Amino acid sequence: MRISVLGAGSWGTTMAALLSKRHDTLVWAREPGLAEEISDKHHNGLFLPGHTLPDTLRATGDLVEATERAQVLVIGIPTHAFRAVLDGIRDHVPPWIPVVSLAKGLEQGSHLRMTQVVEQVLPGHPPAALTGPNLAKEILSGKAAATVIATENATVAKTLQEILQRGLLRVYTNGDVAGCELGGALKNVIAIAAGMAEGLAVGDNTRAAVITRGLAELTQLGVAMGGRAATFAGLTGLGDLMATCLSQQSRNRHVGEELGKGRALPDILDEMVMVAEGVRTTQVAVELGDRLGLELPICRTIGRVLDGEMTAKEAYAGLRNIPAGEEAGPW
Numbered sequence: 001m002r003i004s005v006l007g008a009g010s011w012g013t014t015m016a017a018l019l020s021k022r023h024d025t026l027v028w029a030r031e032p033g034l035a036e037e038i039s040d041k042h043h044n045g046l047f048l049p050g051h052t053l054p055d056t057l058r059a060t061g062d063l064v065e066a067t068e069r070a071q072v073l074v075i076g077i078p079t080h081a082f083r084a085v086l087d088g089i090r091d092h093v094p095p096w097i098p099v100v101s102l103a104k105g106l107e108q109g110s111h112l113r114m115t116q117v118v119e120q121v122l123p124g125h126p127p128a129a130l131t132g133p134n135l136a137k138e139i140l141s142g143k144a145a146a147t148v149i150a151t152e153n154a155t156v157a158k159t160l161q162e163i164l165q166r167g168l169l170r171v172y173t174n175g176d177v178a179g180c181e182l183g184g185a186l187k188n189v190i191a192i193a194a195g196m197a198e199g200l201a202v203g204d205n206t207r208a209a210v211i212t213r214g215l216a217e218l219t220q221l222g223v224a225m226g227g228r229a230a231t232f233a234g235l236t237g238l239g240d241l242m243a244t245c246l247s248q249q250s251r252n253r254h255v256g257e258e259l260g261k262g263r264a265l266p267d268i269l270d271e272m273v274m275v276a277e278g279v280r281t282t283q284v285a286v287e288l289g290d291r292l293g294l295e296l297p298i299c300r301t302i303g304r305v306l307d308g309e310m311t312a313k314e315a316y317a318g319l320r321n322i323p324a325g326e327e328a329g330p331w
């Protein structure tokens with residue numbers, strides 16, 4: 001199977017490395033010199049310093065070359081650039097091949113999920129999302145993980161499951177594409193909140209309360225947008241929420257932790273090479289809450305901190321003032 005992965009960031013490179021052990025895999029790297037570094041030196045010093053990549057993995061700096069050869073196209077581009085990259089390849093994608101999104105976020109402005117962007121830009125190509133508790137560096141280090149391939153067509157789901165499955169990566173299927181993508185996108189917002197709890201040293205009880213009420217919030221918004229409630233209790237919801245909120249490796253949690261220590265968002269983002277999707281997704285979640293008439297107190301509070309309207313300390317004090325109602329959600 002010829003697989004092309006677009007985007008040689010930490011997750012695109014990790015998935016490409018895994019896939020290259022069973023499939024003829026090519027990864028597209030945008031950064032000058034990175035394709036040669038991956039192919040010749042088996043390193044990606046920018047996004048995965050200290051890790052050695054398999055010598056079965058090849059990279060190219062030519063986006064069209066990577067696209068035209070593919071039998072499965074995997075998109076490891078963050079949401080802010082996802083549509084632009086698809087626009088650039090639309091005339092080069094071989095007919096009918098599946099397009100798998102690795103991204104966890106929602107498009108600003110349109111509020112669309114990435115498989116919906118694939119449907120718009122590349123109609124006729126079965127869209128799928130690979131999502132779950134998957135911290136790239138752990139997987140690249142050979143630690144076991146479970147993930148989900150979400151796509152509507154059961155035959156495509158089975159085929160992609162077989163292609164992606166590896167000994168230590170357990171791939172489940174799920175037909176609730178909306179639920180899976182929304183869990184993966186919205187958990188990043190809650191991870192910023194959980195990171196703030198760490199930075200503020202408010203204690204583990206408070207952190208657990210915010211994570212749990214965060215799950216309720218993302219379930220409420222996700223169900224209102226067409227996801228199934230049960231999906232948010234699975235790998236792509238609760239599972240990914242746990243991995244992201246608890247891991248020191250999470251970029252979203254890191255942003256929250258630094259905000260909790262009193263640092264300014266631009267300074268935090270300036271020193272990060274990698275993306276923290278939750279920063280942009282928070283704004284989309286708040287806009288969706290407005291559209292759907294949902295309270296979403298945690299998302300809205302995080303939005304105010306990211307906008308500079310309040311400090312993390314004020315945010316946590318404010319969350320205490322929200323009246324506690326019935327615990328079980330309306331979904």
Ligand SMILES: NC(=O)c1ccc[n+]([C@@H]2O[C@H](COP(=O)([O-])OP(=O)(O)OC[C@H]3O[C@@H](n4cnc5c(N)ncnc54)[C@H](O)[C@@H]3O)[C@@H](O)[C@H]2O)c1
Pocket residue numbers: 007008009010011012013029030031047076077078079080081085102103104105134135136137273274275277
């Ligand atoms: N890293 C992880 O552990 C992980 C795990 C699961 C999902 N994800 C998701 O995968 C997506 C990619 O994340 P990542 O961790 O690989 O990000 P990263 O920051 O490590 O890499 C970003 C990649 O996107 C490319 N890129 C950035 N801006 C671009 C632009 N304007 N045009 C074209 N390409 C551009 C970069 O060249 C790079 O290849 C995100 O949505 C993330 O939430 C990441």
Ligand SMILES: O=P(O)(O)OC[C@H](O)CO
Pocket residue numbers: 104132133134135136188191240243244249250251252253275276277
């Ligand atoms: O580093 P983060 O915060 O982007 O999280 C990475 C993955 O989404 C965890 O599953």
